[in-house]
Amino acid sequence: MDATNRQVAEVLAEIGALLEILGENPFKVRAYARAAEVVGHLGRSVAGMDRDELEVLPGIGKAIAEKITEIVETGTCRERERLREAMPPGLPALLDLQGVGPKTVRRLWKDLGVGGLDDLEAAARGHRIRTLRGFGEKKEHEILRAVGVARRGSERMSLTEAEPLADLLLAAIPGEARVAGSLRRGRSTIGDIDIVTLAPAAETALALAGVADEVIDAGEKKVSVRIGGRRADVRFTAPDEIGAMLLYLTGSKAFNIRLREVARSAGMRLNEYGLTDQETGGLRRFRTEDEVFAALGMSPVPPELREDRGEVELALEGALPSLVDVQEVRGDLHVHSDWSDGSMSLEEIAAAGEARGYEYVLVSDHSASLGIARGLDAPGLARQQAAIEQVNRTAGCTLLAGVEVDIIADGRLGLPDEALEGCDLVIASVHSAFGQDEDVMTRRVIAAIENRRVDIIGHPTGRIIGRRPPVAVDMERVIGAAAENRTALEINASPGRLDLDDIYIKQAHERGVRLAIGTDAHAPSELANIRYGLALARRGWCGPGDILNTRSLADLTGRHG
DNA sequence: GCCGTTTTCGGCCCGACTGTTTTCAGTCG
Numbered sequence: 245m246d247a248t249n250r251q252v253a254e255v256l257a258e259i260g261a262l263l264e265i266l267g268e269n270p271f272k273v274r275a276y277a278r279a280a281e282v283v284g285h286l287g288r289s290v291a292g293m294d295r296d297e298l299e300v301l302p303g304i305g306k307a308i309a310e311k312i313t314e315i316v317e318t319g320t321c322r323e324r325e326r327l328r329e330a331m332p333p334g335l336p337a338l339l340d341l342q343g344v345g346p347k348t349v350r351r352l353w354k355d356l357g358v359g360g361l362d363d364l365e366a367a368a369r370g371h372r373i374r375t376l377r378g379f380g381e382k383k384e385h386e387i388l389r390a391v392g393v394a395r396r397g398s399e400r401m402s403l404t405e406a407e408p409l410a411d412l413l414l415a416a417i418p419g420e421a422r423v424a425g426s427l428r429r430g431r432s433t434i435g436d437i438d439i440v441t442l443a444p445a446a447e448t449a450l451a452l453a454g455v456a457d458e459v460i461d462a463g464e465k466k467v468s469v470r471i472g473g474r475r476a477d478v479r480f481t482a483p484d485e486i487g488a489m490l491l492y493l494t495g496s497k498a499f500n501i502r503l504r505e506v507a508r509s510a511g512m513r514l515n516e517y518g519l520t521d522q523e524t525g526g527l528r529r530f531r532t533e534d535e536v537f538a539a540l541g542m543s544p545v546p547p548e549l550r551e552d553r554g555e556v557e558l559a560l561e562g563a564l565p566s567l568v569d570v571q572e573v574r575g576d577l578h579v580h581s582d583w584s585d586g587s588m589s590l591e592e593i594a595a596a597g598e599a600r601g602y603e604y605v606l607v608s609d610h611s612a613s614l615g616i617a618r619g620l621d622a623p624g625l626a627r628q629q630a631a632i633e634q635v636n637r638t639a640g641c642t643l644l645a646g647v648e649v650d651i652i653a654d655g656r657l658g659l660p661d662e663a664l665e666g667c668d669l670v671i672a673s674v675h676s677a678f679g680q681d682e683d684v685m686t687r688r689v690i691a692a693i694e695n696r697r698v699d700i701i702g703h704p705t706g707r708i709i710g711r712r713p714p715v716a717v718d719m720e721r722v723i724g725a726a727a728e729n730r731t732a733l734e735i736n737a738s739p740g741r742l743d744l745d746d747i748y749i750k751q752a753h754e755r756g757v758r759l760a761i762g763t764d765a766h767a768p769s770e771l772a773n774i775r776y777g778l779a780l781a782r783r784g785w786c787g788p789g790d791i792l793n794t795r796s797l798a799d800l801t802g803r804h805g
Numbered sequence: 806g807c808c809g810t811t812t813t814c815g816g817c818c819c820g821a822c823t824g825t826t827t828t829c830a831g832t833c834g
Contacts, residue, residue: 271817275806305807343823345832380825425834438834463822468833477834479821492819497834504818515819 246291252315253284255324256308261336262327264346265353278303281498283312285553285747287754289720291316302554334360341390343383351376365391400433401474402709403739403776409472410437416455417478419443424493425477430548430779432742433709436475438493445480452478485517487530492516494533498552499545506540506556514540548782553750567782572794575604575641576771578648578671578702578734578762583628584609584618586766590628590635590643596768597641604797605771606762607632608646608671608702613658620647622663629666642797644668648702653677655691657698664697668801671734671762673702674715682716689717690725700760700792701726703736703743714743723752732758732792735784737777738770749784759784760792 247255260276282303283290290298290312298309314321331353337360338349352358355376356367364387367373373384406427414421417439422428425438441448449462456469456476466479481489492500493516507514511522518529519539530536534544542559546567549555558564579593580586588596590607597605609628612619620628629645636642648671650658657664657672664670672692680688692698704722705714726733733752736743741764744752752759761777763770781791788794 269806272806274817279806303807307806343832347831378825378830382824386824436834461822465821468822493834495834497818500834501818508818513819517820 246289247316247319249283249286249290251319252290252312253280255315255320256280256283256311258336259311259321259324259327261339262324262331265331265335265339265349266327267346267350275303275308278498279308279312281552285551285750287751332359334363337361337394338364341387341394343386343390351379361391361394399710400435402433403427403742405472405474406434406437409474409476410439412455413437413439413452413471413476413478416451417441417443418447418451421478422490424490425495428494428547429496429550430776430783432745432776432780436477437471438495439476439478440481440486440489440493441478442481442483442486448478448480479516481516484531485529487532487534487536488514488518489516491533491536494547494550496551499550499556502552502556503540506542506560510540512540546782548779549785551783565785566787568778568786568788568791568794570775570778572788573602573761573774573778573791574796575602575606575644575793576600576763576765576774577606577669577700577760577793578608578736579605579765579771580609580648581607581628583607583624583631584620588766588768590631591639592768594635594639594641594643596765596771597643598639600771600774602641604642604644604800606644606646606669606671608648608669608762610675611647611649611658613650613652613676619650619658622659625659625663626666644801646671648673649698650675651688651692653680653688655688657692657695661697667697669699670697671700671702671760672698674706678706678712678715680716682718685715686718686721689722693722693725693729693731696729698731700732700734700762702734702762703741703764704733704748705743705745707743707745708740709742711740719748719751723748723755723757726752726757727755730758732760735759735761735777735780736764737761737773737775737780738764739773739776742776742780744780744784746780746783749780749786753784753786753790758792759786759790 256276257280260273264273282301295309298304298312311321335349335353338344356372358364358367368384368388373379374381410423410427419442421439421441424440426434445464449467452467452469453459456471458470460468460470466477468477479489479493504514513520518527520527537544543562543564545555545559581588581590581593593605610619612621625647632643632645646667646669651672651674652658707714733744763773765771
C-alpha cells in the first residue's frame with residue numbers, strides 16, 4: 245500500500261537528522277527538514293502526485309521529489325538505508341535531548357562509542373563525558389538530566405495543562421505580559437510556553453524563580469524556567485518595540501524564517517527588535533505587529549495562520565482569506581444534558597446558551613449501547629424531544645433536538661432510523677472497537693457518512709491528547725466521502741480532544757466539506773471551550789461559510805425539513 | 806538540497822545564552 249504523507253514526512257525528517265549527525269551541509273539538512281514539514285501538512289496525498297507535481301511544491305526539487313516517489317512505493321528509500329548503516333540505530337534519538345545537538349552526538353559517538361540512550365547514561369554516570377575536550381562537569385550533569393527527562397517521556401502538552409501554567413506565570417510577572425508562541429497560534433498541543441513582557445527583567449526573574457521548579461537560564465533579555473515539568477521562555481521588551489518581539493516569539497519558526505527572507509529581499513533585516521535597513525543600518529521599531537507587516541508590504545497575518553503554509557505569499561499579495569470570527573458563531577453544536585452523562589438540565593443548557601448570546605444549542609446526548617453510561621434508547625429520545633419542545637416555548641436560546649448516536653463496529657448506527665427521524669441534527673461517533681484496522685475503520689466511518697440521517701461525524705479520529713492515539717482511519721477517504729455526501733465533520737472543541745486537528749480541517753475546507761464546531765460540554769463552564777474549536781477552524785483556513793455554527797437557526801433546521 | 810524581475814552559482818534568518826573558554830562553539834527558539 246502507498247505510504248501516507250505522514251510516513252513520507254517521517255522518512256524525510258529522519259534523513260535530515262542522519263545527515264546532521266554525519267556533519268553534512270546544514271542547508272541540506274534544513275532542506276530535508278523543510279520538505280518533511282511541507283509534505284506533512286500538504287492538503288493532498290503525495291502518493292497520487294507525479295514528479296512534476298511534486299517539484300512544484302515549495303522546498304521540493306528534483307532530488308527530494310525522486311525520494312518521495314521511492315518512499316511512496318517502497319515505504320523507505322535507499323538514501324535512508326545507506327545513512328542508517330553509517331551509524332548505530334540509537335543515535336538519532338539523542339538529538340531530542342535538551343542541550344544535545346548534532347555536534348555533541350557526533351563527539352559522543354566518535355570519541356566515547358556512545359550508540360544510544362543507555363550508552364550515554366552509562367558514560368555520564370561513569371564521568372567519561374567530562375574527559376572530552378570542550379565538555380565539563382556541568383555538561384555531564386545537563387546530559388544526565390536530559391536523559392532522565394527523555395525517559396519520563398515529554399510529549400507536547402494539552403491546552404488544559406498549558407493554560408493554567410501560563411496563567412500562573414502571567415500572575416507572577418510584575419507588569420504587563422502577553423502569551424505568545426504556539427498557545428497564541430491556537431495549536432492543539434503546546435510544546436513550551438512563551439511570554440512577552442514589559443516588566444523589568446531583574447524583578448521578573450526573581451518573581452519567576454519563586455513560582456518555577458527551576459530556572460534554566462536567566463539573562464538580561466530573557467528568562468527560561470521549568471514549571472510543572474514544562475519549559476517556559478519569558479522575553480523582556482519595551483512598548484516601542486513590542487510589535488517585533490511579539491511577532492518573533494509567536495512564530496512559528498518556519499514563519500519567522502519566511503518573514504526574514506521577505507525582509508531581506510526588500511533590503512532589510514528583521515529580528516525581534518525591529519527592521520534594520522541594510523544600507524543605512526537604521527533600526528525601525530514597532531509598537532504593533534500590524535505595523536511590521538505593513539512595513540514589509542504585507543497584510544497582517546492572523547496568529548493562527550503563521551505556519552509557512554502559503555500564508556506569507558498571500559499576505560504579500562494582500563489576498564489572505566478572511567477567517568471565521570468568534571462573533572459569527574451563533575451556537576454550539578454538541579452539548580450533553582443530564583438525559584445522558586451530562587450534568588446540565590435542558591433548562592440549564594438553554595440558559596448557558598443564552599448567556600453566551602447564542603441563537604441555538606444542539607442537545608446531543610448519547611444513544612444507548614454498550615459502553616456508554618445512561619444513553620438514550622428510542623423511546624427515551626422521543627421523550628427528550630418533547631421536553632425540548634417544552635423548554636423552547638420560553639427559552640431565550642433555542643435547543644435543537646439532536647443525538648450523538650454510536651457508530652457500532654459494523655458501521656450501522658446505535659439507534660434505528662425511525663428514532664433519528666425526529667432529530668434536527670444527528671451526530672454519529674465512534675465510541676467502541678477503537679482497535680479496528682484502517683480499512684475496516686474507514687469503511688465503518690464512511691458507512692455512517694453515507695447514512696442520510698447523519699449530519700455530522702463526531703470527533704472523527706477519536707484521539708484523546710496524551711491518552712489515546714487517533715484511530716487508524718484514512719482521513720483522505722473520509723473527507724472525500726464527506727464531500728460527496730454533504731455530511732459535516734466535527735471540530736470537537738473539548739481541549740482534551742481537539743479532533744479534527746488543523747491539518748485535516750484544512751484538507752476538509754479545501755474539499756468544500758462543512759465543519760461543525762461542538763464543545764462536547766457536559767457542564768456549563770465547558771461551553772466556553774468553543775474558542776478552542778474556533779482557533780482550530782481558523783488554523784484550518786476556514787471562513788464563515790465553512791462552519792455550520794455560523795448559519796441561522798432557520799438555515800440549519802431547514803436543510804432537514 | 807533548493808532557489809532565482811539583481812543570480813543556473815552562490816547564497817541560504819537571526820539573536821540569546823551557557824559552558825568551557827582566552828575569543829567562541831553549540832544549542833535553542
